Amino acid sequence: MLTTTRLTMFTILLAAGIADAQTATAVKSSTRAHVELLASGKLEGRLAGSPGEKLAAEYLVKELQRMGAKPLPGQADYRLPFSFTAGSKDAGSTITVQREGAPARTFDTREQVMALSYSDNGEVSGPVVFAGYGLVVPPNQNFSYDSYQGLDVKDKVVVVLRYFPEDADMQTRAAVARYSDLRYKAQAARQRGAKALVVITGPRSPNAGNTVPMTFDTALAGSGLVAASANGDVARAVFAAVPDKSLEAVQKEMDSGNPHVAGFAVPGLTLTVKANVARERQTGHNVAGYFPASLTATGVDKPWVVIGAHYDHLGRGTTGSSLASKEQAGQVHHGADDNASGTSAVLAIADALSKQPRKRNLMVAFWSAEELGLIGSNHFVTTPPVPTTEMAAYLNFDMVGRSSDNKLTVQATGSSPMWPRMLEQANVAAGFDLILQEDPYQPTDVSSFNQAGVASLAFFTGAHVDYHKPTDTAERINYEDLDRIAEFATGITRRLLDLEQSPQFTKVEQKTEGGGRAGMRIFTGTIPDYATEVKGLLLGGVIGGGPAEQAGLQKGDVIVEIAAQSIANIYDYTYALELLKIGQPAKVVYMRNGERRETQLTPAARK
Ligand SMILES: [Zn+2]
Numbered sequence: 001m002l003t004t005t006r007l008t009m010f011t012i013l014l015a016a017g018i019a020d021a022q023t024a025t026a027v028k029s030s031t032r033a034h035v036e037l038l039a040s041g042k043l044e045g046r047l048a049g050s051p052g053e054k055l056a057a058e059y060l061v062k063e064l065q066r067m068g069a070k071p072l073p074g075q076a077d078y079r080l081p082f083s084f085t086a087g088s089k090d091a092g093s094t095i096t097v098q099r100e101g102a103p104a105r106t107f108d109t110r111e112q113v114m115a116l117s118y119s120d121n122g123e124v125s126g127p128v129v130f131a132g133y134g135l136v137v138p139p140n141q142n143f144s145y146d147s148y149q150g151l152d153v154k155d156k157v158v159v160v161l162r163y164f165p166e167d168a169d170m171q172t173r174a175a176v177a178r179y180s181d182l183r184y185k186a187q188a189a190r191q192r193g194a195k196a197l198v199v200i201t202g203p204r205s206p207n208a209g210n211t212v213p214m215t216f217d218t219a220l221a222g223s224g225l226v227a228a229s230a231n232g233d234v235a236r237a238v239f240a241a242v243p244d245k246s247l248e249a250v251q252k253e254m255d256s257g258n259p260h261v262a263g264f265a266v267p268g269l270t271l272t273v274k275a276n277v278a279r280e281r282q283t284g285h286n287v288a289g290y291f292p293a294s295l296t297a298t299g300v301d302k303p304w305v306v307i308g309a310h311y312d313h314l315g316r317g318t319t320g321s322s323l324a325s326k327e328q329a330g331q332v333h334h335g336a337d338d339n340a341s342g343t344s345a346v347l348a349i350a351d352a353l354s355k356q357p358r359k360r361n362l363m364v365a366f367w368s369a370e371e372l373g374l375i376g377s378n379h380f381v382t383t384p385p386v387p388t389t390e391m392a393a394y395l396n397f398d399m400v401g402r403s404s405d406n407k408l409t410v411q412a413t414g415s416s417p418m419w420p421r422m423l424e425q426a427n428v429a430a431g432f433d434l435i436l437q438e439d440p441y442q443p444t445d446v447s448s449f450n451q452a453g454v455a456s457l458a459f460f461t462g463a464h465v466d467y468h469k470p471t472d473t474a475e476r477i478n479y480e481d482l483d484r485i486a487e488f489a490t491g492i493t494r495r496l497l498d499l500e501q502s503p504q505f506t507k508v509e510q511k512t513e514g515g516g517r518a519g520m521r522i523f524t525g526t527i528p529d530y531a532t533e534v535k536g537l538l539l540g541g542v543i544g545g546g547p548a549e550q551a552g553l554q555k556g557d558v559i560v561e562i563a564a565q566s567i568a569n570i571y572d573y574t575y576a577l578e579l580l581k582i583g584q585p586a587k588v589v590y591m592r593n594g595e596r597r598e599t600q601l602t603p604a605a606r607k
Contacts, residue, residue, distance in 0.1 A: 029479045029480075029482075029483050030344075030348040030351065030352075030483050030486055030487075031341070031344035031345060031347075031348050031479060031482045031483055031486060032344075032477075032479045034063075034340065034343065034344035034347050034348075035336055035340045035341060035344045035401065035474050035477055035479075035482075036474045037059060038056055038059070038311065038335075038336075038340035038343055038344070039334040039335060039336035039340040039472075039473060039474040040334075040474075041332050041334070042055065043055050043056050044315060044316070044332055045313050045314055045315040045316055045317070045332045045333040045334060045335060046311060046312050046313045046315070046335060047312065047313065047314060047315025047316075047371075048084070048086070048282070048284040048312040048368045048369035048371070048372055048375070048376070049084070049086055049282030049283060049284050049368075049369075050315055052315065053284065053285065053311075053312055053368055054285070056311050056312075057079055057285045057287050057311075057366075057368075060078075060287045060311065060343070060347075060366050061078045061079065061287060063347055064078055064287070064289040064350075064364065065078075067291075067350055067351055067354040068291070068354055069289030069290060069291055069350065069354070069364060070289055070290055070291075070292065071288075071289055072288055072289065072290055072363070072385040072386060073290075073385065073386060074385060075288075075385055078287050078288060078289050079285045079286070079287055080285065080286040080287070080288060080380065080385070081283050081284070081285050082283070082284055082285075082286065082369075082375070082376060082379040082380075083281050083282065083283050083284075084281070084282060084283075084284055084369055084372065084375045084379075085279045085280065085281060085282075086280045086281065086282035086372075087279075087280045088117045088214060088277050088278065088279045088280070089214060089277075089278050089280075090110060090113075090114050090115050090214055090276065090277060090278075091276045091277065091278035092108070092274075092276045093108075093113045093114065093115040093119075093228050093273075093274055093275045093276050093277075094106055094107060094108040094113055094272075094273075094274045095107050095112070095113050095198065095228065095230055095234050095271060095272070095273050095274075096271070096272040097234065097237040097238060097269070097271060098269070098270040098271070098272070099240070099241050099268060099269055100268035100269075101268075105237055107230065107231075107233060107234050107237075110211075111211065111231055112211070112230065112231050112233050112234055113211065113228055113229075113230050113231075113234065114211040114212060114213070114214055114228060114229050114230075115214070115227065115228045115229075115275040115276060115277045116182060116186065116197075116199070116212065116214070116227040116228060116229060116275075117214045117277065118183070118186070118227070119225065119226055119227040119228060119275040119277055120224060120225060120226055120227075120275065121226075121275055121276055121277055122226050122274070122275060123226075123272065123273070123274040123275075124157070124195040124196045124226050124272070124273055125157075125195075125270055125271070125272040125273075126155055126156045126157045126195045126196070126270065126271065127156050127157070127265065127266075127269065127270060128156065128157050128158075128159060128238065128241075128265070128266040128269045128270070128271050129151055129152070129153045129156045129157070129158050129159070129194075129263065129264070129265050129266065130158075130159045130160075130238075130242075130250070130263045130264055130265075130266055131147045131148055131151055131153065131158050131159070131160050131189070131263040132147040132160065132161065132254045132261070132262070132263040133147055133160060133161045133163070133164050133165060133176075133180065133254060134147050134148075134158065134160030134161070134185040134188060134189065134197070134199075135147045135164060135176050135179050135180060135184075135185070135188075136148060136179060136184070136188040137175055137176050137179050143171075143172075143175045144259065145172075145175065145176055145179075145259045146259070147160070147188075147263060148188065148192050148263075149259075149262065150262055151262070151263055151264075151265070152265075153189065153192045153193060153194045154192070154193035154194070155193060155194075155195055156194055156195060156265075157194070157195055157196045157197075157198060157271040157273060158189045158194040158196070158197050158198070159198045159199075159200060159238060159266075159271075160185055160189070160197065160198070160199055160200075161199075161200060161201070161202045161205070161251060161254065162182070162199050162200065162201040162202070162205060162207075162212065162229070163180055163201070163202075163205050163206070164176045164177055164179075164180040165254055165255045165256065165257035166202075166204050166205055166251075166255040167252075167255040167256055167257065168255070168256065168257025169257065170563075170564075170579055172257040173257070173578065173579050174578065174579055176257075177578035177579070178578065182199060182212065182227075185197065185199070186225055186227050189225060189227075190224050190225040194225065195225075195226065196225065196226040196227065196228075196271070196273040196275075197225055197226070197227040197228075198227075198228055198229070198230050198234075198238075198271065198273060199212060199227070199228070199229040199230070200229070200230050200231075200232075200234070200235040200238075200247075201229070201231075202235075202247065202248075202251040202254075203232070203247060203248045203251060204248065204251050204252065204255060205251075206582050206605050207605070208232070209231055209232030209235070210231060210232075211229040211230060211231050212229035214277075226273050226274075226275045227275065228273055228275050235247055238266065238269065238271070241266050241267065241268060241269040242264075242266055243267070284312070284368040284369040284375065284376055285368055285376075286365060286366065286367050286368055286376045286377075286379070286380055287311070287365070287366040287368075288363060288364065288365040288366065288380075288385075289363075289364055290304075290361050290362060290363045290364065291350070291353070291354055291358070291361065291362040291364075292361050293358055293359055293360055293361050294357045294358055295357050295358065295359045299359075299500040300359050300360055300392075300499070300500055300502075301392070301500070301501055301502050302360075302389070302390050302391060302392040302502045303360055303361055303390055303392075304360060304361050304363055304386055304390050304391045304392060305360050305361070305362055305363065305391070305392050305393055305395075305493060305496045305497050306363040306365060306391055306393070306394045306395070306449075306454075307346050307349055307350070307362070307363070307364055307365070307394075307395045307397075307489070307493055308346060308363075308364070308365035308366065308367060308377070308394065308395070308396055308397070308445060309339055309342030309343045309345065309346045309366060309367070309396065309397040309398060309445075310339050310342070310343075310366070310367040310368065310370030310371070310376065310377070310398060310444070310445055311339065311340070311343045311366045311367070311368065312367070312368040312369055312370055312371055312372075312376070313333055313334075313335030313338060313339065313340075313371060314333040314335065314371055314468060315332075315333065316330050316331060316332055316333065317329070317330070317331070317333045317468075317470070318330070321371070321468055322468055322469070323467065323468040323469050323543070324468075324469050324470055325469075325544065325545075328469060328470045328471075331470035332470060333468065333469065333470050333472065334470065334472055334473045334474065335472055336401060336472050336473050336474040336476065336477050337399050337400075337401040337402050337461075337464070337466070337467075337472050337476070337477060338398070338399050338467065338468065338472055339370070339397070339398050339399060340401070340474070341397070341399060341400045341401030341402075341461075341477060341482055342396075342397030342398045342399065342400050342401075342459070343366055343397075344482070344486075345397045345400055345459070345482060345485055345486040345489065346364060346365075346366065346397055347364075348483070348486035348490075349364075349486055349489055349490045349493055350362070350364045352486075352487075352490045353490060353493060353494065353497070356494070358494075358497040358498065359497060359498045360392060360496070360497045360498070362493070362497060363386070363391075365380070367380070367445050370398075370444065370445055374444070374445055374447060374448050376445075377445035377448035377449070378448045380448070381448045381449060381451065381452040381454075384452075388449075388452040388453065388454055389453075391449075391454045392455070392496060392499070392502030392503065393416075393454065393455050393456065393457075393496050393502060393503050394446070394449040394454045394455070394456040394457075395456070395457050395458075395459070395489060395492065395493060395496075396412075396444060396445050396446040396449070396456060396457065396458040396459065397458075397459045397485075397489070398444040398445065398446075398458065398459075398460060399460055399461060399462070399463075399467075400459050400460065400461050400482060400485050401461065401477040401478060401479075401482045402461045402462060402464050402476070402477070402478060403461040403462075403478050403481035403482070403485065404461075404462075404478070405433065406431075406432055406433045406481075407432070407433050407435060407461070407462070408432040408433070408434055408435070408459065408460075408461060408481075408485060408488070409434075409435040409436075409437060409459070409460045409461065409462060410423055410434060410435070410436055410437070410457055410458070410459055410460075411437040411439065411440070411442050411446065411457070411458040411459075411460055412437075412438070412439070412440035412442065412446050412450060412456045412457055412458050413436045413437065413438050413457065414438030414439065414440060414506060414508040415440045415450055415454075415455045415456050415457075415503075415505060415506060415508065416455035416503035416504055416505060416506055417503075417504060417506060418455070418503040418504065419436075419455075419457060419503065420436060422492060422495060422503075423436065423457075423492070426488060426491045426492050426495070427488070429491070430484060430487065430488040430491070432484070432485075432488065438508060439508065440456060440458075440508050441508070442458055442460075444458055444460075446458035450508075453505050453507075454505065455502070455503035455504065455505045455506075457492075459485060459489060461478075461481070461485070462529055462540060463527055463528065463529055463540045463541075464527075464540055464541060465527060465540070465541035465542075465543075465555070467527065522577050522578075522580050522582060522603045522604075522605075523546065523547065523603060523604045523605060524546065524547050524548050524577065524580075524601060524603050524604075525542055525543035525545075525546020525547045525548040525549060525550075525604075526539055526542060526543075526546075526548045526553065526559070527539060527540045527541040527542060527543065528540060528570055528573065534558055535558075535560070535568055535569075536558040536559055536560040536567050536568065536569075536590075536591065537558065537559040537560075537567050537569070537570060537572075537573045538556070538557075538558050539553060539554070539555055539556065539557045539558070539559065540555060541554075541555045542554060542555070546604070547601050547602055547603055547604050548601060550601075550602070551588060551599045551600060551601040551602075552599050553588070553590065553599065553601070554592075556592070557590045557591065557592050558590055558591040558592075559573065559588055559589070559590045560589050560590060560591060560596075561587070561588070561589035562576045562577075562580075562586055562587070562588050562589075562601070563576055563579050563580055563586040563587065564587070565579065577603075580603045581603070582603055582604065582605045583602060583603070583604075583605075584602070584603070585600040585601065585602045586600070586601055586602075586603065587599075587600060588600070588601045
């Protein structure tokens with residue numbers, strides 16, 4: 001039992017403790033000023049390669065200098081420039097249709113012909129083979145589908161329909177949907193020796209008769225094939241050479257989904273396809289510095305610990321993956337959560353650790369062009385200023401400013417058996433409701449380091465309705481929790497800096513489900529909450545005016561079934577999306593407050 005004096009002392013100490021805690025909350029946030037600056041209108045949304053990106057980089061360099069960080073070994077500057085494809089546009093593709101005994105017709109407007117973004121540039125001519133939907137589904141036990149069966153397309157120009165058979169039953173749609181991505185179709189044509197691929201959108205499909213808009217697809221440059229999409233004018237000119245059949249009739253046959261309906265060579269017809277894709281090159285800048293080990297590094301196996309975050313965002317949302325509404329189009333996408341929050345967390349961690357003794361070098365890195373496909377971090381790990389084999393661990397921070405209900409998600413924990421325990425120990429003091437996810441194949445820079453074989457973690461507080469919209473602004477950030485996350489991660493970084501044996505790297509097998517992108521033509525207006533692991537698909541929100549909102553769905557609902565497909569996770573959901581048809585209501589079963597409900601959702605077309 002305590003004596004009264006000691007009890008009094010204890011009470012006083014306790015009171016003092018509380019008082020401390022109270023002043024502590026009034027203490028300046030370690031992250032707020034950084035977020036407010038980076039997300040300010042002056043930086044114009046920090047699009048990689050833009051003046052706003054350079055201003056942001058300048059700020060980060062100044063911060064590194066202020067803290068006393070050095071440029072990386074062998075580097076004169078903190079800025080690490082890299083060049084990348086900032087976009088592509090059609091610079092004059094044409095298709096010439098030449099029927100035997102008739103004058104040639106050339107189609108040359110952008111409404112008529114549009115190269116696919118990953119086409120090779122060049123001009124090729126050849127006889128024409130129509131290969132239906134151009135689908136090749138690897139045979140499995142109960143299904144196979146090969147549009148090229150019985151067709152010789154070597155040195156020919158292959159014409160295919162976009163999408164996949166419109167009238168096929170659910171099972172067939174399910175089997176072929178993921179192979180209907182134009183990338184797969186181009187690959188299938190090339191592997192069979194075709195010279196060129198021409199894609200037309202059939203009269204019975206969505207976007208009938210239109211060309212395929214050129215996507216911003218940086219990773220796919222150079223498919224080894226001349227590939228273009230063509231509109232209804234071109235399609236009609238081609239099918240005029242087909243005896244006795246209209247394009248619509250041909251498509252209708254294909255649309256049954258019967259794998260035995262074959263394509264055919266088009267007699268007496270030559271197509272000349274000229275593809276001209278102009279790719280715009282730009283320079284982006286990673287920013288990195290380091291704090292050298294201050295203690296004699298006896299016993300540490302790998303001398304580097306890396307913490308990082310991407311600092312680029314979408315600019316005004318004109319390229320890439322903006323989710324701005326029509327009214328918001330062209331506005332600055334502030335990217336306060338994505339990813340001024342992670343950038344600020346890294347700055348706060350670096351600040352906290354800069355003066356402390358350490359056995360390993362602490363590298364502090366800020367990536368650019370993440371939003372365009374992890375380009376900055378990819379460039380870094382493929383041409384690393386420091387060998388990746390010398391990196392003990394990488395910690396990534398992307399979207400850590402919107403914590404709610406004390407939740408914090410840590411991803412990529414499967415990359416080392418050491419992570420779960422280390423996180424649990426560090427969390428004793430921090431007290432988060434931690435959600436651990438093993439999968440390191442995340443849509444953020446942690447993927448680059450995982451690919452490079454570095455044990456990694458990614459911190460994340462979840463998607464929200466402002467994701468990739470101009471409304472992702474600084475005043476919506478939960479600074480109290482952002483500071484706590486930085487503090488929590490500071491503790492983990494400290495351990496890593498002094499740990500003798502670094503976390504052993506484990507390769508996690510990549511899930512193949514959900515790889516199909518055919519579902520992308522469907523718009524449901526749901527915003528999945530990727531951070532929370534529930535059975536089903538938890539909605540982090542719905543897009544205003546979208547099909548999900550119209551169906552009465554709202555944030556917090558858990559979709560467990562859609563179109564008769566049970567949904568256990570995000571992969572099931574993306575897979576089920578491929579089975580939906582635009583304009584055709586689908587039954588959705590969902591849980592709200594523990595109650596099972598049903599509604600009808602009518603998917604719209606994505607533009
Ligand atoms: Zn983003």
